[in-house]
Amino acid sequence: MAPNVAPETDPDWWRGAVIYQIYPRSFQDTDGDGVGDLAGIAKRLPYVASLGADAIWISPFFKSPMKDFGYDVSDYCDVDPLFGTLEDFDKVIEAAHAHGVKVMIDLVLSHTSEKHPWFEESRSSQSNDRANWYVWADPKADGTPPNNWLSIFGGSAWQWDSRREQYYLHNFLTSQPDLNFHEPEVQEALLDVARFWLKRGVDGFRLDTINFYIHDKYLRDNPPLAPELRNASIAPSVNPYNHQEHLYSKNQPENLLFLRKLRAEMNPYGAAAVGEVGDAQRGLQIMGQYTAGDDLMHMCYAFEFLAQDQPTAARIAEVMTRVDEEAADGWPCWAFSNHDVKRHTSRWDLSPAAQRTLTTLICCLRGSVCLYQGEELGLPEADVAYEDLQDPYGIEFWPEFKGRDGCRTPMPWEPSNQYAGFSEVKSWLPVSIRHLHNTVANQESDPEGMIHHYRRAIALRHRYPMLMKGGHSGVRHEGDVVYFSRDHEGEEMFCAFNISDEPNSFVLPDGTWTQVGEELGSAGWDDSGTMRLEPWQVVLAVRNSAA
Template identity: 50%
Template sequence: MINNPDWWRGAVIYQVYPRSFYDSNGDGIGDLPGVTAKLDYIASLNVDAIWLSPFFTSPMRDFGYDVADYRNVDPIFGTLSDFDTLIAEAHKRGLRIMIDQVLSHSSDQHSWFVESRANRSNPKADWYVWADPKKDGTVPNNWLSVFGGPAWTWDSRRRQYYLHNFLTSQPDLNFHNPDVQKQVLSDVKFWLDRGVDGFRLDAINFCFHDRKLRDNPASDAVKEGSIGVRKENPYAYQFHRFDKTRPENIPFLQRLRALLDEYPGTTTVGEIGDDNSLQTMADYTSGGDKLHMAYSFDLLTEQHGADFFRKTVNTIEQKLTDGWPCWAIGNHDVARVASRWEATSDQQLKAYMAMLLTLRGSVCIYQGEELGLTEAELAYEDLVDPYGINFWPEYKGRDGCRTPMVWHHKKTHGGFSDARPWLPVYDDHYNAAVAVQHEEDNSVLEAYRTFLGWRREQPVLLKGDIRFHKAPGNILIYSRSLGAETLLVVLNLSDQAATLTLPEAKAPMAGTPDFVGGQWQGNELKLPAWGVEIARS
C-alpha cells in the first residue's frame, strides 16, 4: 500500500453488503471469502477502499447491526482467518478495508446485556440505559424507536425499562459510564491491530442520551436528513433533542480520534441521522480532532433536482469550514437511487454519477449502484426486514435494496449462489448483470469504471474547492479549483436539451469518458437531455 495518511480525502469507498455480495459456500448467504473472490472486480472499478457492512457475531435480527460479539466473525460469514485473508488480498490490490462499527447499541444476546439485566447490583448493571417506570407503570418518557413504538421495553428481572433507539433486541449502551467508553475503544483497537484502514460509524450521534430523560418536544415539520422520517412513522413527529446528538458525544469522538491517530493512515466516516444533520456533520468533523468525515441522509431521500442539490451542498459547505464531507446517494438503508430519483435512462444515471463524483469531498458507492440497479419489488412473504414488516404496506422496508448482486444473466440466482438466496434475485436485475454490462462500451458499469479511473488522476476533483454559479432551470453549474487549475462542471438534470451561454469560452477537458461532452460554439454550450460537460475554466 502507498504510504499516504491523507488518502481518504477525495477517496471513493465501495460499500459491500456481505450477505448479498457473493456466496462462496453455497448456503444462500454471501460471506467474507465471497468478497475476497470478487476483489478483482472491485479493483477494476477504480475505487480506493471497501466499506464492509457488519459481519460480527450476531443473532441477525437486524442483520448484523445487532452485535453479540465485537471481536469475532459470525459463522455465516466465515472466520477471523477469512477476515485476515481478505485484508491481505485487498491490500495487495491497493484497496483499503473499512469496517462498520455499531457503537451505540449491542444485541440483547451480548454477554454484557445478559449480565446487566440479571439484577441491579452486578458489575455491568450500569452498562446499559435503565430507568424506573413512572408511578403508573408507564414508560419513563416520550422517546420513540426509529423502528416504531416507544424506545423503552420493560424487563421483568430488573423491574425497569431499558432504552433502545432501534429494535427491542438492540439495547442502548450507557456511554455516560466511563467503563463502557473504555471497552468500546478497546474493541475498536482490536480491529486496528488486525490491519483495518478505517471505520464507518453507524448512527454515531446516538451514543449519548440526556441524563435527566427529558421529553422530546413535538415537531411541526419533518426535519431534513433525519433517520426514520416517514409520514407513517411517529418518530418523525418529535424534535429529537434529548435522545441523541448530545454535547457529551463530542469529547467521546475526540477520544476515538486520538486512538486512530496512533495508527497513521486510518480514517473514520460517520453516519449522521439528525434533525439538523448538516450542522451536526460540521460539528463532528471540524477541528481535525473528531471524525475525519461524515455523511448525512440529505442525498438519500426522494428529493432531487438542481435546486435541491445546490441548496444541500451549499449549506454543508457554509457550515463545514475546515471539515470534510462524504457524499452518498445510495446505501443499504434506502431505496436504490435509480428508483428513488426516477431514472428512466442510463444517461440519467450517468449524470447523477457525474454529479456525485465531482462534488467536493469523499464518496460512498453502494454495491450495484454501478450497475444502475433499481429497487427490487418483493412480495410480503419474501420480506425479512423488521422495519418493513412493521410498516407494511405503506413502507416496504429495506429489503428491496439488499437483494443479491447479479453477476451473470445466464446463471441460476444471477451467479450469486448455487442455493436459494436469503432474499430472491429480482428478475429485472438479470439484464443489468455484470457479465452483460462488462461487454457494453456504453453501459452504466463501464461509465463508472472510466469516470472513476479518470477522476483519480484529477487532483482538482479530489481536493479542490467548490463554488456554485447561477444557472437556469434544472441546470447545475459549479467550479472546482485547486491552485491555478479550475474545472467547470455543467449538468443538465432534465429530460430536455439545453443551450447555455457562459461568460467566456471554455476548453473541454481531454480524456473524459465518452458520455461527457457537449457542443461548443464560442461561449455557447449545447447539452442533450441529462448531458454532462467538464471544461477547463
C-alpha cells in the same frame, strides 16, 4: 499480533476517496448456504479494484443473532460463523491490500444485541459490575415509560425488563439495547474494540448512527415537531418517529469528547472514519460539527441525497451551499444509495442518461463518495414478496413501507443460474428477475453498460486532483443547470450539469478552457460564450495549465 497495516500511502487517502459498500450477506456465497461470506468478498476483490474503488466498506459481519442482520452485535471481536472466521477476514485484508484497496468495517457502537454478554450481565440485577453499562430508568408513578422517546422501528424507545423492574432504552429494535456512554467503562470497552480491529489491519471505520451514541442524562421529553418540518428521510412517513424533534434522545454535545478519543486511537494507524449522521432536520449541521478540525471524524454523511425526492439543480446548489455554511472546515461523504434506502435508480425513476449524469456529478462534488454494490450496474429496486421479507422494519410497516430487502437482494454476477452466480442454492433473499438481465457479465460485454460509465467517472476523479481534494467556487444553478468550479494547487476545472429532461442554454465562464471528459459525454462549445445543453448533458473543462 503485529499490525497488518497497508503499505504507506497518502495520509489523506480518505479525502476524496471512492468507497465501495459491500453488504456481505448478498455479495458472494462460497460455502453453499445461500448467504454471502468473507471468502466471497476476497474472491470478488479483483472486480472491486477494477472499478477504481479506493476502499471497501463492509457492513457488519460480527457475531450476532441477526434480528437486524448484523447490526445487533453479540461479540464485537469475532466473526459470525455465517460469514466465516477471523482468518477469513485476515484474507480479505490481505487480498484488498494486494489490490491497493483499503478496508473499512462497519462499527455499531450505539447499541448491542440483547444477547451480548454485557447486556445479559447488566439486566441480571441493579448492582452487578455492568449494571450501568446500558440506559436503564425507573418507570413513572403510573408504570409508563420514563419519557416520550420513540424508536425508529416503531413505538416507544423503552422496553420493560422484569428482571430489574426497569425500562431500558432502544432506539431501534427492542432486541438492540442502547449502551450508556455516560459510563466511562463503556467508552473504554468500545475503544478496545476499535484497537482490536486496527491491530488486525483495518484502514478505517464506517460508524453506524454516530449521533445516537449519547442521550440526555436527564431523560427530558422530546418536543413535538411541526408537521411542515417533518422529513421522511430517516424514517418512513407512516412512522410516528417523524412527529418529534429528537432534541434529547441523540445529538448530545458530550459525543464530541468520545469522538476525539476514537480519533486519537486511529491516528497512529493512518486510519479514517466516516460517520452516519441520522437526523432529518440537522444532519448537515451535525456533519459540520463532527468533522471540524483534525481531531474529530475525518468525514460524515447526512441523508440529503438519500432522500425520496430526486435532487434538482436548485436542491443540489442548496445542499452544497449549506455544507459551505455548516461544514466549511469539515469533509462530507456523499451517497445516492445504500443498504437502508430504496435504490436510487427506482427511487428517483431515473433514465439511463439521468443516472450517468448524476454519477458524473457525485464524482465531481467536493467530498468523498460511497457507492453501494450493484449501483454501478444501474440495478433497480427488487420487488420482494411479503412472504419472502426478512427485514423487521418492512414487516412492521407493510404495505405502506416495504422495508429494506428490495435493496439488499444478492449481487447478480452472471446469468448462469436463477441465483445469478451469487450462489448455487436458494439465496436468503430471492434474486430479482430484472437483475438477471443486468449482471456484471452482461454489462462487461456491452459497451453501453452502466458499469463502464462508473469506471470512467471514477477514473476522471482520480486523474484530476482537484476533484479528489480540491475546494470549490460555490455550487450555483441557473434554472435546471447546476455548476461550479473545483480548484487545487493552482489548477481549476469547471463543471456544469443539466439536471432535467429538457434542453437548456448556459453561459460559459470567462477564460480559456479545454474540454475534458468526452468519454463521459462532456459537451464541447464554440466561441460564442453561450451553449446549448441537451437533456442530462454535462460540461467539463479545465484551464489550459491543467489540461
